[in-house]
Amino acid sequence: MADLFANKDDRRETSVRYGRRLVAHAMACAALLAAAGVCCGQACCSPSMPVRSAPNSAAGTPVDSVHPNESTSKPGSAPENMVWVPGGEFTMGSTDPLARPDEAPLHRVRVGGFWMDMTEVTNEQFARFVKETGYRTVAERQVVWEQIAAQCPPGTPRPPDEMLQPGSLVFTPPKHPVPTDDVSQWWSWTTGACWRTPEGPGSSIEGREHFPVVHVAWEDAVAYCRWAGKRLPTEAEWEFAARGGLERKVNVWGNEPVDPKRCNTWQGHFPDANTGEDGFRGASPVKSFPPNGYGLYDMAGNVWEWCSDLYRPDTYARQVLAAGGPTVVIDNPKGPDRSLDPRNPHATESRVHRGGSFLCNDSYCASYRPSARMACPPDTGLMHLGFRCVMSAEAGPAPAAAPAAPKAALPVPVADTPQPKEDKP
Ligand SMILES: [Ca+2]
Numbered sequence: 349m350a351d352l353f354a355n356k357d358d359r360r361e362t363s364v365r366y367g368r369r370l371v372a373h374a375m376a377c378a379a380l381l382a383a384a385g386v387c388c389g390q391a392c393c394s395p396s397m398p399v400r401s402a403p404n405s406a407a408g409t410p411v412d413s414v415h416p417n418e419s420t421s422k423p424g425s426a427p428e429n430m431v432w433v434p435g436g437e438f439t440m441g442s443t444d445p446l447a448r449p450d451e452a453p454l455h456r457v458r459v460g461g462f463w464m465d466m467t468e469v470t471n472e473q474f475a476r477f478v479k480e481t482g483y484r485t486v487a488e489r490q491v492v493w494e495q496i497a498a499q500c501p502p503g504t505p506r507p508p509d510e511m512l513q514p515g516s517l518v519f520t521p522p523k524h525p526v527p528t529d530d531v532s533q534w535w536s537w538t539t540g541a542c543w544r545t546p547e548g549p550g551s552s553i554e555g556r557e558h559f560p561v562v563h564v565a566w567e568d569a570v571a572y573c574r575w576a577g578k579r580l581p582t583e584a585e586w587e588f589a590a591r592g593g594l595e596r597k598v599n600v601w602g603n604e605p606v607d608p609k610r611c612n613t614w615q616g617h618f619p620d621a622n623t624g625e626d627g628f629r630g631a632s633p634v635k636s637f638p639p640n641g642y643g644l645y646d647m648a649g650n651v652w653e654w655c656s657d658l659y660r661p662d663t664y665a666r667q668v669l670a671a672g673g674p675t676v677v678i679d680n681p682k683g684p685d686r687s688l689d690p691r692n693p694h695a696t697e698s699r700v701h702r703g704g705s706f707l708c709n710d711s712y713c714a715s716y717r718p719s720a721r722m723a724c725p726p727d728t729g730l731m732h733l734g735f736r737c738v739m740s741a742e743a744g745p746a747p748a749a750a751p752a753a754p755k756a757a758l759p760v761p762v763a764d765t766p767q768p769k770e771d772k773p
Pocket of ligand 1: 612613614615624625626627628629630706
């Protein structure tokens with residue numbers, strides 16, 4: 349890794365290039381490991397970024413636990429902007445040709461029922477949280493080099509101070525085709541980028557109130573959840589919900605391949621030519637595409653969504669081994685106690701996110717599939733990473749914390765009739 353970084357030092361010393369290098373060394377790990385078949389195809393989606401200073405960090409603190417005997421029957425009327433996801437058993441993971449190694453093996457999981465936000469948390473909702481609490485996101489805080497250095501290969505040089513200003517990672521498409529093994533070709537460390545200015549200084553969320561909030565680190569999402577009286581979903585809850593009642597289907601709508609009417613992904617040649625055939629070259633307002641069988645919008649594409657679990661590529665294998673086999677039902681798994689992420693081997697923590705984004709394209713990353721897994725350190729913000737909340741049945745109605753999401757912009761047909769059938773792996 350250090351050699352790769354040294355090679356990049358041969359490039360011209362401009363602040364922009366240095367900024368790219370700041371994140372590129374970590375992303376290079378992903379490219380190498382992808383080439384080695386450890387975890388392929390993830391780099392377009394979520395470049396790793398060193399953990400940063402977090403003065404009011406909630407990282408490392410436990411999230412609300414999931415109780416193994418949660419009710420699966422709907423407990424009364426729905427909290428605002430939430431739908432009931434009935435619990436049950438399902439086959440988690442995938443061995444589809446598009447699946448990555450960390451989606452295997454297939455295994456049986458049971459989750460209890462829970463309420464889930466109908467949509468990704470929007471800019472409008474997040475703005476209300478910030479207004480009421482004064483919360484400052486990770487991307488709005490000063491970067492502390494010592495914390496980054498602790499997660500870099502030995503000998504990594506300290507970048508200039510101007511590169512350690514608050515910022516986040518912004519997708520900046522190249523003007524021509526580029527090798528897809530170097531994500532620094534399209535991800536740029538951008539000072540001044542945050543949820544209020546998604547593309548950096550000069551951009552804003554004005555007119556994008558109903559777009560999903562982005563550039564939120566895991567700890568930012570957890571802080572919002574606590575304010576709203578909710579929590580992040582576990583990885584198992586998220587996948588159960590995304591499947592919408594369908595068993596062992598490739599996509600949230602069934603086995604039909606992705607198309608521009610299904611969800612917000614990337615059409616054209618990645619990463620330089622997005623035709624925007626689905627109507628959006630970037631994120632889209634929530635509810636712009638049909639919901640799944642549970643009435644949940646954007647569970648495929650648009651922006652990635654944080655989950656509560658720590659990440660390991662071998663999570664499922666370890667769970668199956670501990671349970672005694674792939675047909676043994678695992679009750680409400682909450683992920684490993686410690687993370688291990690080959691994409692960012694120096695990070696002490698890596699948290700799961702799910703659902704894919706507007707950058708997903710089958711040529712490189714088909715992570716709009718409900719089984720696709722991704723992860724990055726909890727202090728990472730990205731232009732295509734947001735979240736939605738869930739609430740346990742016994743938690744009761746949430747406080748009036750979040751304004752309702754807009755009404756659906758399109759009709760809401762459900763692709764397939766939910767099938768309770770339970771095929772054993
Ligand atoms: Ca799109």
